[in-house]
Amino acid sequence: MTERLEDIAIALVAAGKGILAADESSGTIKKRFDTIHLASTEDTRRDYREMLFRSDEAMKNYISGVILYDETIRQKAKDGTPLVEIIRRAGSIPGIKVDAGAKPLAGFEGETITEGLDGLRERLNEYYALGARFAKWRAVISISDGLPSWGAVKQNARALARYAALCQEANIVPIVEPEVLMDGQPGDHTIDRCYDVTEWVLKTVFTELYDARVRLEGMILKPNMIIDGKKARKASVEEVAEKTVRCFRNTVPAAVPGIAFLSGGQTGEEATAHLSAMNASFDMPWKMTFSYGRALQAAALDAWGGKDENIAAGQRAFAHRAKMNGLAATGGWKKDLEKAA
DSSP states (O other): OOHHHHHHHHHTTTTTEEEEEOOOHHHHHHHHHHTTTOOOOOOHHHHHHHHHHHHHHHHHHEEEEEEEHHHHHHHHOOTBBBHHHHHHHOOOEEEOOOOOEEOOOOSSSOOOEEEEOTTHHHHHHHHHHHHOOEEEEEEOOOBBBTOOOHHEEEEHHHHHHHHHHHHHHHEEEEEEEEEESSSOOOOOOOOOHHHHHHHHHHHHHHHHHTTTTTOOOGGGEEOOOOOOTTSSSOOOOHHHHHHHHHHHHSSSOOTEEEEEOOOOTTOOOHHHHHHHHHHOOOOSSSSSEEEEEEHHHHHHHHHHHHHHHHHHHHHHHHHHHHHHHHHTTOOOOGGGGGGGG
């Protein structure tokens, strides 16, 4: 695999492939395991992720990269093989979440700033040595009456740009993730309000990236789709696709190799349908694919249930969702294909 940032970025958005977000914190994975009544331990977390990463059908055909958590990038499978090596053998690229989470932003009630810049240069060098070739940093923007504020958007955009510049210095491709929440509080905003806020956020982010001298050819954008709040009316698939593409045409430079959407509270099938509609109906200057967590993993987690005898069932469920999203990344998904699961 080439070490050029531009080549790695292009490989991450290869046709029919997308990125598996497997970077859940220990707290988040515990909540997921609670749904299947499984204790969250270092061993069970390893077993779950090993089940996913050894799913050859999914990994070799539909997954271009895997975002890992600090614990996971250091773990070894039951047979002693580093999980990073299992990912590489499948032809996928290992990546790493490097932010320290969203914390309350002083002076801005109800808003957050993502922390983790302190010591990031040294951590990136360590992660590179451990095998990571791309990284992810998530900024969280909430919509409510009067929010987001200009100050919160500006500070989060600047942090994203500083992170991205440090990544490229370490020869790591930055995934830049400014997420406008669909399920924040109160969560009743319209799709048009989401459009306006997302457009503003993206314009601010790219201004900061430019000022930080980030090479756009060597990065990936991971944004939300343009979608109603969780408690608002649900727009049609066609409306989501049209407004999302329009927003990104107005804000994302053509130099960016690809956009890998987050699922952000959508169901697995909703996220797939929206992505497929965009790719089927519009021509864009950048690749549009997926970088999903729950939307790829939920069915696999349920099928596996923490039991060795269910590993094959979990892998089949993962492969099905990966295939559906691989089709969506080229505009070829159809609802009746879901019945083949």
